[in-house]
Amino acid sequence: MSTHSLQLLDFPGNYKVGTGCHGPRAYIDLKGHSTVKWSDKTGKREVDFIVITPDCVTKDEFQYQVKRLIKEIETIDKQAEKFFKKDDEKFAGARLENLKS
Numbered sequence: 001m002s003t004h005s006l007q008l009l010d011f012p013g014n015y016k017v018g019t020g021c022h023g024p025r026a027y028i029d030l031k032g033h034s035t036v037k038w039s040d041k042t043g044k045r046e047v048d049f050i051v052i053t054p055d056c057v058t059k060d061e062f063q064y065q066v067k068r069l070i071k072e073i074e075t076i077d078k079q080a081e082k083f084f085k086k087d088d089e090k091f092a093g094a095r096l097e098n099l100k101s
Contacts, residue, residue, distance in 0.1 A: 005031050006052075006069070008076045010083045015094030024087040026080050028073075 011025040033050045040047050052069070056062040 006072045006076060007031055008079045008083070010080065012083075013087050013091060015091050023091075024084060026083060028076055 007029050009027040009029045013024040014020065014022055030052060033052060035048045036051050037046045037048055039045065053062075053065040056065055
């Protein structure tokens with residue numbers, strides 16, 4: 001199974017008067033996933049689980065994947081901080097423009 005990663009999906013706000021103004025939107029997106037089939041506790045029914053790491057059979061392998069995901073989340077957090085800052089500046093500029101008109 002391949003390793004899947006996360007990404008930031010960001011949609012800027014729309015601040016033009018008369019166009020259905022809205023603020024920014026941001027999401028953490030799963031770029032892809034794998035499905036693992038596993039039997040339920042009764043053993044009679046298979047259940048599909050969506051997974052975002054490869055099969056980990058040791059504690060070290062699992063901890064490596066946890067640290068990798070934490071690093072990805074920290075990167076996404078920094079990207080989102082820049083995105084929202086840029087959108088705040090865009091909003092302030094649009095507000096000033098609207099006050100002038």
